[in-house]
Amino acid sequence: MRYVLLIGLLFFVVFLVLAAIILGAGIGVGWLLTRFLPFTLFEGAVLGVLAVSVAGATTWRFFRSGPSYPDDELFFDDEDFDLDDLPPGVIHPSRFIEDEADRTWENWFHYLFANDIYRDLTVFDEQVVHMNDMQKQELAIRLAEVIVAILRAKPPSTRRLRITKEQVRRKLTKMGMRPYDDDIIELALNAVEDNLDTFEEQILYIIRTKSWDDPSEELF
Numbered sequence: 001m002r003y004v005l006l007i008g009l010l011f012f013v014v015f016l017v018l019a020a021i022i023l024g025a026g027i028g029v030g031w032l033l034t035r036f037l038p039f040t041l042f043e044g045a046v047l048g049v050l051a052v053s054v055a056g057a058t059t060w061r062f063f064r065s066g067p068s069y070p071d072d073e074l075f076f077d078d079e080d081f082d083l084d085d086l087p088p089g090v091i092h093p094s095r096f097i098e099d100e101a102d103r104t105w106e107n108w109f110h111y112l113f114a115n116d117i118y119r120d121l122t123v124f125d126e127q128v129v130h131m132n133d134m135q136k137q138e139l140a141i142r143l144a145e146v147i148v149a150i151l152r153a154k155p156p157s158t159r160r161l162r163i164t165k166e167q168v169r170r171k172l173t174k175m176g177m178r179p180y181d182d183d184i185i186e187l188a189l190n191a192v193e194d195n196l197d198t199f200e201e202q203i204l205y206i207i208r209t210k211s212w213d214d215p216s217e218e219l220f
Contacts, residue, residue, distance in 0.1 A: 007190075022053060091115055091137050105206050106148060108216040109199075113192045114144035120191040128184070143180070143188040146171045156208045161196050163189060 034040065096111040097103055118140035121128055128136055150163055150171050165185045172179055196203070206212055 091118055091140065095137075095141060103216050104213050105216045106152065106212040108218050109151070109203070110141075110144050110148045112195055112199075113147050114140045116191040116195055117143050117188045120187055124187060126183075139184075140188075142177060143168075143184075144192070146175065146177070147188065147192055149175065151203060151207065152212050154207050156210070158204060158207050161200050161203060163196075165189065 091111070091114055093111060096107045096114075114137075118137055121131075121136045121140055122133075128139065131139065146168055147163060150167050151161065153171075154161075165182060168185045168189070169179060206214075
């Protein structure tokens with residue numbers, strides 16, 4: 001619960017800061033307009049705020065149009081990447097694949113989600129302060145396995161990728177795994193949320209075609 005409140009407070013503070021920046025920049029632009037055009041300060045400020053907002057939205061969309069996954073460290077180039085030279089904070093792909101036959105969509109998303117969870121465990125470590133790095137990796141791998149299993153069990157008619165804490169708890173029990181606190185489950189779901197959104201269409205296609213075991217087009 002504290003984790004949710006902290007995130008909510010952070011978003012609120014960021015919103016206030018952004019609003020202040022936009023308002024200040026808009027008033028500044030408006031003042032400049034009144035120096036050269038027949039506008040009142042109010043009219044200039046309104047136009048300035050609109051201009052700054054449009055410019056900010058355009059810049060945001062430009063940067064969002066880049067690579068679909070926010071951290072390029074998870075995408076490797078076979079020509080110049082050595083699996084023994086991984087960047088810090090990444091679970092080694094060998095935990096998910098042993099040979100070419102293992103490079104499936106299921107293992108790819110297991111790998112992707114596990115790294116999402118692992119990174120959040122290392123940042124928001126209140127719930128796992130007693131764990132060392134290897135134990136955090138193991139926990140991330142188990143939770144990601146559960147999330148992938150939930151996705152794999154969804155019917156072909158699925159239209160939205162929604163995973164709840166209750167679904168995770170039930171799947172943990174069904175898979176014979178130990179139950180985890182709600183805070184841990186919530187952290188895991190928040191960690192994978194961005195990539196669930198980013199890859200939603202691709203995952204829905206895999207669910208419809210039941211192609212979890214097909215070769216993945218992504219690089220480990």
